[in-house]
Amino acid sequence: MRKAVILLSGGIDSATTAAISSDSGYELYCLSFDYGQRHKFELNCASKVADFLHAKEHKNFRLDMRRIGGSALTADIDVPKNREIDTNKFNIPITYVPARNMIFLSIASAWAEVIGANDIFIGVTAVDFSGYPDCRPEFIKSFEQTLNLGTKQGVEGNERMKVHTPLINLSKKEIVELGTKLGLDYSLTISCYDPDEQGRSCGECDSCQIRHQAFIAANIADPTIYVK
Amino acid sequence: MRKAVILLSGGIDSATTAAISSDSGYELYCLSFDYGQRHKFELNCASKVADFLHAKEHKNFRLDMRRIGGSALTADIDVPKNREIDTNKFNIPITYVPARNMIFLSIASAWAEVIGANDIFIGVTAVDFSGYPDCRPEFIKSFEQTLNLGTKQGVEGNERMKVHTPLINLSKKEIVELGTKLGLDYSLTISCYDPDEQGRSCGECDSCQIRHQAFIAANIADPTIYVK
Numbered sequence: 001m002r003k004a005v006i007l008l009s010g011g012i013d014s015a016t017t018a019a020i021s022s023d024s025g026y027e028l029y030c031l032s033f034d035y036g037q038r039h040k041f042e043l044n045c046a047s048k049v050a051d052f053l054h055a056k057e058h059k060n061f062r063l064d065m066r067r068i069g070g071s072a073l074t075a076d077i078d079v080p081k082n083r084e085i086d087t088n089k090f091n092i093p094i095t096y097v098p099a100r101n102m103i104f105l106s107i108a109s110a111w112a113e114v115i116g117a118n119d120i121f122i123g124v125t126a127v128d129f130s131g132y133p134d135c136r137p138e139f140i141k142s143f144e145q146t147l148n149l150g151t152k153q154g155v156e157g158n159e160r161m162k163v164h165t166p167l168i169n170l171s172k173k174e175i176v177e178l179g180t181k182l183g184l185d186y187s188l189t190i191s192c193y194d195p196d197e198q199g200r201s202c203g204e205c206d207s208c209q210i211r212h213q214a215f216i217a218a219n220i221a222d223p224t225i226y227v228k
Numbered sequence: 229m230r231k232a233v234i235l236l237s238g239g240i241d242s243a244t245t246a247a248i249s250s251d252s253g254y255e256l257y258c259l260s261f262d263y264g265q266r267h268k269f270e271l272n273c274a275s276k277v278a279d280f281l282h283a284k285e286h287k288n289f290r291l292d293m294r295r296i297g298g299s300a301l302t303a304d305i306d307v308p309k310n311r312e313i314d315t316n317k318f319n320i321p322i323t324y325v326p327a328r329n330m331i332f333l334s335i336a337s338a339w340a341e342v343i344g345a346n347d348i349f350i351g352v353t354a355v356d357f358s359g360y361p362d363c364r365p366e367f368i369k370s371f372e373q374t375l376n377l378g379t380k381q382g383v384e385g386n387e388r389m390k391v392h393t394p395l396i397n398l399s400k401k402e403i404v405e406l407g408t409k410l411g412l413d414y415s416l417t418i419s420c421y422d423p424d425e426q427g428r429s430c431g432e433c434d435s436c437q438i439r440h441q442a443f444i445a446a447n448i449a450d451p452t453i454y455v456k
Binding site: 059061062063064065067068069070092096097098099100101102103106107109110111113114133134136138139142143145146147149150151152153154155156 | 287289290291292293295296297298320324325326327328329330331334335337338339341342361362364366367370371373374375377378379380381382383384
Protein backbone atom coordinates (compact mmCIF):
# COMPACT_ATOMS: atom_id res chain seq x y z
CA MET A 1 0.00 0.00 0.00
CA ARG A 2 1.33 3.46 -0.87
CA LYS A 3 1.60 5.78 2.08
CA ALA A 4 0.34 9.34 2.01
CA VAL A 5 0.61 12.22 4.47
CA ILE A 6 -2.70 14.07 4.74
CA LEU A 7 -2.97 17.54 6.25
CA LEU A 8 -6.08 17.16 8.39
CA SER A 9 -7.59 20.16 10.14
CA GLY A 10 -10.97 18.68 11.01
CA GLY A 11 -12.87 20.82 8.52
CA ILE A 12 -14.86 19.82 5.45
CA ASP A 13 -12.07 20.22 2.92
CA SER A 14 -9.33 18.26 4.64
CA ALA A 15 -11.78 15.52 5.71
CA THR A 16 -12.99 15.14 2.13
CA THR A 17 -9.40 15.11 0.91
CA ALA A 18 -8.58 12.35 3.39
CA ALA A 19 -11.65 10.38 2.23
CA ILE A 20 -10.52 10.75 -1.40
CA SER A 21 -6.99 9.54 -0.67
CA SER A 22 -8.36 6.60 1.32
CA ASP A 23 -10.74 5.77 -1.54
CA SER A 24 -7.74 5.91 -3.93
CA GLY A 25 -6.06 3.16 -1.92
CA TYR A 26 -3.51 5.12 0.10
CA GLU A 27 -2.54 4.26 3.63
CA LEU A 28 -3.25 7.43 5.60
CA TYR A 29 -0.76 9.25 7.82
CA CYS A 30 -2.79 12.20 9.05
CA LEU A 31 -1.09 15.32 10.36
CA SER A 32 -2.85 18.00 12.39
CA PHE A 33 -1.45 21.12 13.97
CA ASP A 34 -2.03 22.53 17.39
CA TYR A 35 -0.75 25.92 16.32
CA GLY A 36 -2.42 28.14 18.86
CA GLN A 37 -5.55 28.52 16.77
CA ARG A 38 -8.55 29.89 18.64
CA HIS A 39 -10.64 27.12 17.09
CA LYS A 40 -8.57 24.39 18.71
CA PHE A 41 -11.72 22.33 19.00
CA GLU A 42 -11.09 21.29 15.40
CA LEU A 43 -8.35 18.96 16.66
CA ASN A 44 -10.99 16.73 18.27
CA CYS A 45 -12.73 16.59 14.92
CA ALA A 46 -9.49 15.74 13.12
CA SER A 47 -9.00 12.78 15.46
CA LYS A 48 -12.54 11.56 14.83
CA VAL A 49 -12.11 11.83 11.07
CA ALA A 50 -8.76 10.00 11.20
CA ASP A 51 -10.41 7.19 13.19
CA PHE A 52 -13.41 7.09 10.88
CA LEU A 53 -11.11 6.64 7.88
CA HIS A 54 -8.93 4.04 9.65
CA ALA A 55 -5.78 6.14 9.37
CA LYS A 56 -2.60 4.18 10.03
CA GLU A 57 -1.35 7.06 12.19
CA HIS A 58 -2.55 10.48 13.29
CA LYS A 59 -0.04 12.98 14.61
CA ASN A 60 -0.86 16.23 16.37
CA PHE A 61 2.11 18.53 15.96
CA ARG A 62 2.53 21.51 18.29
CA LEU A 63 3.63 24.77 16.78
CA ASP A 64 3.10 27.99 18.66
CA MET A 65 2.04 30.37 15.91
CA ARG A 66 0.82 32.77 18.62
CA ARG A 67 4.47 33.68 19.06
CA ILE A 68 4.34 34.94 15.48
CA GLY A 69 0.79 36.33 15.53
CA GLY A 70 -0.58 38.54 12.76
CA SER A 71 -3.93 36.81 12.33
CA ALA A 72 -7.40 36.80 13.86
CA LEU A 73 -6.89 33.07 14.36
CA THR A 74 -3.64 33.32 16.32
CA ALA A 75 -3.64 36.76 17.93
CA ASP A 76 -6.03 38.88 19.95
CA ILE A 77 -7.88 40.15 16.90
CA ASP A 78 -11.63 39.58 16.54
CA VAL A 79 -12.87 37.11 13.95
CA PRO A 80 -15.10 39.06 11.52
CA LYS A 81 -18.77 38.08 11.68
CA ASN A 82 -21.57 38.29 9.11
CA ARG A 83 -19.16 39.64 6.54
CA GLU A 84 -20.25 39.85 2.94
CA ILE A 85 -17.99 37.34 1.23
CA ASP A 86 -17.13 37.64 -2.42
CA THR A 87 -15.38 34.36 -3.14
CA ASN A 88 -14.63 35.44 -6.68
CA LYS A 89 -12.55 38.38 -5.58
CA PHE A 90 -8.99 37.93 -4.45
CA ASN A 91 -8.99 39.65 -1.10
CA ILE A 92 -6.92 38.39 1.80
CA PRO A 93 -8.93 38.53 5.06
CA ILE A 94 -7.65 39.01 8.62
CA THR A 95 -8.13 35.30 9.30
CA TYR A 96 -5.18 34.60 6.99
CA VAL A 97 -2.38 33.06 9.08
CA PRO A 98 1.05 34.14 7.79
CA ALA A 99 2.73 31.39 5.76
CA ARG A 100 0.54 28.72 7.35
CA ASN A 101 0.26 26.29 4.46
CA MET A 102 3.95 26.68 3.65
CA ILE A 103 4.83 25.78 7.25
CA PHE A 104 2.33 22.90 7.39
CA LEU A 105 3.42 21.49 4.03
CA SER A 106 7.09 21.74 5.04
CA ILE A 107 6.49 19.70 8.18
CA ALA A 108 4.34 17.25 6.20
CA SER A 109 7.27 16.89 3.78
CA ALA A 110 9.62 16.06 6.63
CA TRP A 111 7.29 13.36 7.89
CA ALA A 112 6.72 12.01 4.37
CA GLU A 113 10.49 11.61 3.96
CA VAL A 114 10.86 9.77 7.24
CA ILE A 115 8.06 7.26 6.53
CA GLY A 116 9.05 6.94 2.88
CA ALA A 117 5.92 8.49 1.39
CA ASN A 118 6.02 10.34 -1.91
CA ASP A 119 2.53 11.72 -1.63
CA ILE A 120 1.16 14.60 0.38
CA PHE A 121 -2.50 15.60 0.28
CA ILE A 122 -3.85 19.05 1.11
CA GLY A 123 -7.45 20.17 0.82
CA VAL A 124 -6.97 23.58 -0.74
CA THR A 125 -9.53 24.87 -3.19
CA ALA A 126 -9.32 27.79 -5.55
CA VAL A 127 -13.11 27.95 -5.95
CA ASP A 128 -15.30 29.37 -3.14
CA PHE A 129 -12.14 30.06 -1.18
CA SER A 130 -11.41 32.67 1.42
CA GLY A 131 -8.80 34.58 -0.56
CA TYR A 132 -5.75 32.99 1.04
CA PRO A 133 -2.68 33.20 -1.22
CA ASP A 134 -1.45 29.82 0.01
CA CYS A 135 -4.53 28.05 -1.33
CA ARG A 136 -3.80 28.93 -4.96
CA PRO A 137 -2.57 26.35 -7.48
CA GLU A 138 0.48 28.47 -8.41
CA PHE A 139 1.64 28.38 -4.80
CA ILE A 140 1.18 24.62 -4.51
CA LYS A 141 3.00 23.98 -7.78
CA SER A 142 5.90 26.15 -6.69
CA PHE A 143 6.01 24.49 -3.27
CA GLU A 144 6.16 21.06 -4.89
CA GLN A 145 9.15 22.15 -6.92
CA THR A 146 10.90 23.56 -3.85
CA LEU A 147 10.18 20.34 -1.95
CA ASN A 148 11.83 18.28 -4.66
CA LEU A 149 14.94 20.45 -4.49
CA GLY A 150 15.23 20.74 -0.72
CA THR A 151 14.72 17.23 0.63
CA LYS A 152 16.75 14.05 0.47
CA GLN A 153 13.77 12.12 -0.82
CA GLY A 154 13.11 14.71 -3.52
CA VAL A 155 16.75 14.72 -4.64
CA GLU A 156 17.67 11.05 -4.25
CA GLY A 157 14.30 9.29 -4.47
CA ASN A 158 13.18 7.22 -7.44
CA GLU A 159 10.17 9.38 -8.06
CA ARG A 160 9.21 13.00 -7.55
CA MET A 161 7.38 13.89 -4.37
CA LYS A 162 3.90 15.10 -5.16
CA VAL A 163 1.51 17.49 -3.46
CA HIS A 164 -2.03 16.38 -4.32
CA THR A 165 -4.86 18.90 -4.28
CA PRO A 166 -7.90 16.87 -5.28
CA LEU A 167 -10.31 19.71 -4.39
CA ILE A 168 -8.51 22.50 -6.21
CA ASN A 169 -11.15 22.90 -8.94
CA LEU A 170 -14.20 21.94 -6.92
CA SER A 171 -16.78 24.30 -5.44
CA LYS A 172 -17.75 23.81 -1.81
CA LYS A 173 -21.05 22.35 -3.03
CA GLU A 174 -19.19 19.79 -5.14
CA ILE A 175 -16.87 18.98 -2.25
CA VAL A 176 -19.79 18.19 0.05
CA GLU A 177 -21.43 16.12 -2.68
CA LEU A 178 -18.26 14.14 -3.33
CA GLY A 179 -17.58 13.47 0.36
CA THR A 180 -21.17 12.36 0.90
CA LYS A 181 -20.87 9.98 -2.08
CA LEU A 182 -17.71 8.55 -0.49
CA GLY A 183 -19.63 7.92 2.74
CA LEU A 184 -17.93 10.61 4.80
CA ASP A 185 -19.78 11.59 7.97
CA TYR A 186 -19.63 15.39 8.04
CA SER A 187 -21.05 15.50 11.56
CA LEU A 188 -17.49 14.63 12.64
CA THR A 189 -16.15 17.84 11.10
CA ILE A 190 -16.20 21.50 12.12
CA SER A 191 -15.53 24.63 10.07
CA CYS A 192 -16.08 27.45 12.58
CA TYR A 193 -13.23 29.86 13.32
CA ASP A 194 -14.74 30.88 16.62
CA PRO A 195 -16.66 28.03 18.27
CA ASP A 196 -17.91 28.32 21.84
CA GLU A 197 -16.53 26.27 24.71
CA GLN A 198 -18.72 23.30 23.87
CA GLY A 199 -17.41 23.36 20.31
CA ARG A 200 -20.64 24.73 18.82
CA SER A 201 -20.22 26.73 15.63
CA CYS A 202 -20.89 30.48 15.65
CA GLY A 203 -22.76 30.48 12.34
CA GLU A 204 -21.49 33.96 11.53
CA CYS A 205 -17.81 33.76 10.57
CA ASP A 206 -16.75 33.41 6.93
CA SER A 207 -16.07 29.73 7.38
CA CYS A 208 -19.48 28.93 8.90
CA GLN A 209 -21.22 30.90 6.18
CA ILE A 210 -19.34 29.18 3.36
CA ARG A 211 -19.98 25.77 4.93
CA HIS A 212 -23.69 26.29 5.46
CA GLN A 213 -24.24 27.63 1.95
CA ALA A 214 -22.46 24.58 0.52
CA PHE A 215 -24.86 22.15 2.22
CA ILE A 216 -27.86 24.19 1.09
CA ALA A 217 -26.58 24.30 -2.50
CA ALA A 218 -25.91 20.55 -2.45
CA ASN A 219 -29.36 19.89 -0.98
CA ILE A 220 -27.79 17.84 1.80
CA ALA A 221 -28.70 18.30 5.48
CA ASP A 222 -26.01 20.29 7.33
CA PRO A 223 -25.31 18.25 10.49
CA THR A 224 -23.69 21.28 12.18
CA ILE A 225 -25.10 22.78 15.36
CA TYR A 226 -24.91 26.56 14.97
CA VAL A 227 -25.31 28.89 17.93
CA LYS A 228 -26.87 31.50 15.66
CA MET B 229 16.06 51.16 9.14
CA ARG B 230 15.12 48.13 7.09
CA LYS B 231 14.23 45.11 9.16
CA ALA B 232 15.60 41.64 8.43
CA VAL B 233 14.84 38.23 9.87
CA ILE B 234 18.04 36.26 10.42
CA LEU B 235 18.08 32.51 10.93
CA LEU B 236 20.55 32.17 13.78
CA SER B 237 21.72 28.77 14.96
CA GLY B 238 24.73 29.83 16.99
CA GLY B 239 27.24 28.39 14.53
CA ILE B 240 29.88 30.13 12.41
CA ASP B 241 27.79 30.52 9.29
CA SER B 242 24.66 32.03 10.78
CA ALA B 243 26.68 34.29 13.10
CA THR B 244 28.70 35.60 10.15
CA THR B 245 25.50 36.07 8.17
CA ALA B 246 24.03 38.08 11.04
CA ALA B 247 27.21 40.19 11.22
CA ILE B 248 27.00 40.86 7.47
CA SER B 249 23.36 41.93 7.63
CA SER B 250 24.12 44.18 10.60
CA ASP B 251 27.07 45.67 8.73
CA SER B 252 24.74 46.28 5.75
CA GLY B 253 22.53 48.44 7.97
CA TYR B 254 19.65 46.11 8.70
CA GLU B 255 17.83 46.00 12.02
CA LEU B 256 18.15 42.39 13.14
CA TYR B 257 15.29 40.13 14.15
CA CYS B 258 17.06 36.89 14.97
CA LEU B 259 15.20 33.59 14.93
CA SER B 260 16.51 30.41 16.52
CA PHE B 261 14.87 27.02 16.81
CA ASP B 262 14.67 24.72 19.77
CA TYR B 263 13.79 21.78 17.53
CA GLY B 264 14.88 18.91 19.71
CA GLN B 265 18.44 18.98 18.41
CA ARG B 266 20.96 17.06 20.47
CA HIS B 267 23.26 20.10 20.29
CA LYS B 268 20.76 22.32 22.04
CA PHE B 269 23.69 24.14 23.64
CA GLU B 270 23.89 26.13 20.41
CA LEU B 271 20.86 28.13 21.55
CA ASN B 272 22.97 29.75 24.29
CA CYS B 273 25.45 30.75 21.62
CA ALA B 274 22.70 32.15 19.40
CA SER B 275 21.57 34.38 22.27
CA LYS B 276 25.10 35.61 22.86
CA VAL B 277 25.60 36.38 19.17
CA ALA B 278 22.26 38.21 19.01
CA ASP B 279 23.28 40.32 22.03
CA PHE B 280 26.73 40.95 20.59
CA LEU B 281 25.21 42.28 17.37
CA HIS B 282 22.59 44.36 19.21
CA ALA B 283 19.67 42.53 17.62
CA LYS B 284 16.36 44.32 18.02
CA GLU B 285 14.73 41.04 18.95
CA HIS B 286 15.73 37.41 19.32
CA LYS B 287 13.09 34.72 19.28
CA ASN B 288 13.57 31.08 20.24
CA PHE B 289 10.87 29.09 18.51
CA ARG B 290 10.00 25.61 19.79
CA LEU B 291 9.40 22.91 17.24
CA ASP B 292 9.57 19.29 18.24
CA MET B 293 11.33 17.70 15.27
CA ARG B 294 11.97 14.63 17.44
CA ARG B 295 8.35 13.75 16.75
CA ILE B 296 9.36 13.51 13.09
CA GLY B 297 12.86 12.04 13.61
CA GLY B 298 14.89 10.61 10.75
CA SER B 299 18.21 12.29 11.61
CA ALA B 300 21.20 11.75 13.88
CA LEU B 301 20.46 15.22 15.23
CA THR B 302 16.84 14.56 16.20
CA ALA B 303 16.58 10.82 16.76
CA ASP B 304 18.49 8.13 18.65
CA ILE B 305 21.05 7.69 15.90
CA ASP B 306 24.76 8.20 16.63
CA VAL B 307 26.51 11.24 15.17
CA PRO B 308 29.32 9.96 12.89
CA LYS B 309 32.82 10.75 14.20
CA ASN B 310 36.15 11.15 12.42
CA ARG B 311 34.47 10.60 9.09
CA GLU B 312 36.37 11.35 5.93
CA ILE B 313 34.51 14.30 4.47
CA ASP B 314 34.56 15.02 0.78
CA THR B 315 32.91 18.44 0.58
CA ASN B 316 33.08 18.38 -3.19
CA LYS B 317 30.87 15.32 -3.46
CA PHE B 318 27.14 15.58 -3.13
CA ASN B 319 26.41 13.01 -0.47
CA ILE B 320 23.68 13.49 2.09
CA PRO B 321 24.84 12.42 5.57
CA ILE B 322 22.76 11.04 8.45
CA THR B 323 22.94 14.41 10.21
CA TYR B 324 20.62 15.81 7.54
CA VAL B 325 17.34 16.82 9.23
CA PRO B 326 14.36 16.25 6.93
CA ALA B 327 13.13 19.49 5.38
CA ARG B 328 14.77 21.58 8.10
CA ASN B 329 15.65 24.68 6.13
CA MET B 330 12.28 24.64 4.40
CA ILE B 331 10.54 24.57 7.78
CA PHE B 332 12.83 27.22 9.29
CA LEU B 333 12.53 29.52 6.28
CA SER B 334 8.74 29.14 6.28
CA ILE B 335 8.50 30.22 9.90
CA ALA B 336 10.98 33.05 9.23
CA SER B 337 8.71 34.14 6.37
CA ALA B 338 5.72 34.25 8.69
CA TRP B 339 7.58 36.44 11.16
CA ALA B 340 8.92 38.66 8.39
CA GLU B 341 5.36 39.29 7.21
CA VAL B 342 4.15 40.19 10.67
CA ILE B 343 6.95 42.69 11.36
CA GLY B 344 6.85 44.02 7.79
CA ALA B 345 10.30 42.82 6.74
CA ASN B 346 11.04 41.95 3.14
CA ASP B 347 14.42 40.43 3.86
CA ILE B 348 15.36 37.06 5.28
CA PHE B 349 18.96 36.00 5.79
CA ILE B 350 20.19 32.42 5.95
CA GLY B 351 23.80 31.30 6.23
CA VAL B 352 23.80 28.45 3.74
CA THR B 353 26.92 27.80 1.72
CA ALA B 354 27.37 25.62 -1.33
CA VAL B 355 31.15 25.44 -0.82
CA ASP B 356 32.65 23.25 1.94
CA PHE B 357 29.15 22.16 2.82
CA SER B 358 27.90 18.95 4.38
CA GLY B 359 25.94 17.76 1.37
CA TYR B 360 22.55 18.95 2.57
CA PRO B 361 20.10 19.46 -0.34
CA ASP B 362 18.49 22.42 1.43
CA CYS B 363 21.74 24.39 1.38
CA ARG B 364 21.94 24.55 -2.40
CA PRO B 365 21.24 27.75 -4.35
CA GLU B 366 18.59 26.07 -6.52
CA PHE B 367 16.60 25.22 -3.40
CA ILE B 368 16.86 28.75 -1.99
CA LYS B 369 15.84 30.31 -5.31
CA SER B 370 12.83 28.03 -5.57
CA PHE B 371 11.86 28.70 -1.95
CA GLU B 372 11.98 32.44 -2.58
CA GLN B 373 9.60 32.04 -5.49
CA THR B 374 7.23 29.92 -3.40
CA LEU B 375 7.36 32.47 -0.60
CA ASN B 376 6.33 35.25 -2.95
CA LEU B 377 3.34 33.21 -4.13
CA GLY B 378 2.18 31.93 -0.76
CA THR B 379 2.23 34.91 1.58
CA LYS B 380 0.19 38.08 1.82
CA GLN B 381 3.33 40.19 1.83
CA GLY B 382 4.69 38.39 -1.23
CA VAL B 383 1.44 38.83 -3.15
CA GLU B 384 0.32 42.28 -2.01
CA GLY B 385 3.59 43.93 -0.94
CA ASN B 386 5.31 46.69 -2.88
CA GLU B 387 8.45 44.66 -3.31
CA ARG B 388 9.37 41.02 -3.60
CA MET B 389 10.44 39.25 -0.46
CA LYS B 390 14.04 38.17 -0.68
CA VAL B 391 16.04 35.34 0.83
CA HIS B 392 19.64 36.53 1.19
CA THR B 393 22.45 33.99 1.20
CA PRO B 394 25.60 36.11 1.55
CA LEU B 395 27.80 33.05 2.17
CA ILE B 396 26.58 30.92 -0.70
CA ASN B 397 29.79 31.20 -2.73
CA LEU B 398 32.25 31.46 0.15
CA SER B 399 34.48 28.71 1.48
CA LYS B 400 34.54 28.14 5.25
CA LYS B 401 37.97 29.79 5.30
CA GLU B 402 36.60 32.88 3.57
CA ILE B 403 33.62 32.94 5.95
CA VAL B 404 35.89 33.00 9.00
CA GLU B 405 38.07 35.67 7.41
CA LEU B 406 35.07 37.84 6.59
CA GLY B 407 33.53 37.51 10.04
CA THR B 408 36.84 38.32 11.70
CA LYS B 409 37.15 41.41 9.49
CA LEU B 410 33.67 42.46 10.62
CA GLY B 411 34.74 42.13 14.26
CA LEU B 412 32.70 39.06 15.05
CA ASP B 413 33.75 37.18 18.18
CA TYR B 414 33.73 33.51 17.17
CA SER B 415 34.28 32.40 20.76
CA LEU B 416 30.55 33.07 21.17
CA THR B 417 29.70 30.44 18.54
CA ILE B 418 29.63 26.64 18.50
CA SER B 419 29.59 24.21 15.60
CA CYS B 420 29.62 20.81 17.29
CA TYR B 421 26.75 18.38 16.64
CA ASP B 422 27.46 16.44 19.80
CA PRO B 423 28.83 18.68 22.57
CA ASP B 424 29.20 17.39 26.13
CA GLU B 425 27.13 18.66 29.05
CA GLN B 426 29.36 21.67 29.58
CA GLY B 427 28.93 22.61 25.94
CA ARG B 428 32.45 21.57 24.93
CA SER B 429 32.86 20.52 21.31
CA CYS B 430 33.64 16.88 20.48
CA GLY B 431 36.25 17.73 17.84
CA GLU B 432 35.33 14.65 15.82
CA CYS B 433 31.97 15.21 14.13
CA ASP B 434 31.80 16.58 10.57
CA SER B 435 30.90 20.01 11.81
CA CYS B 436 33.83 20.25 14.28
CA GLN B 437 36.24 19.05 11.61
CA ILE B 438 35.02 21.51 8.99
CA ARG B 439 35.15 24.36 11.52
CA HIS B 440 38.64 23.59 12.77
CA GLN B 441 40.06 23.22 9.26
CA ALA B 442 38.58 26.61 8.35
CA PHE B 443 40.42 28.41 11.16
CA ILE B 444 43.67 26.64 10.26
CA ALA B 445 43.29 27.56 6.58
CA ALA B 446 42.52 31.18 7.48
CA ASN B 447 45.48 31.28 9.86
CA ILE B 448 43.22 32.55 12.62
CA ALA B 449 43.25 31.09 16.13
CA ASP B 450 40.26 28.77 16.70
CA PRO B 451 38.76 29.89 20.03
CA THR B 452 36.88 26.61 20.39
CA ILE B 453 37.54 24.23 23.31
CA TYR B 454 37.56 20.69 21.87
CA VAL B 455 37.34 17.65 24.09
CA LYS B 456 39.49 15.68 21.62
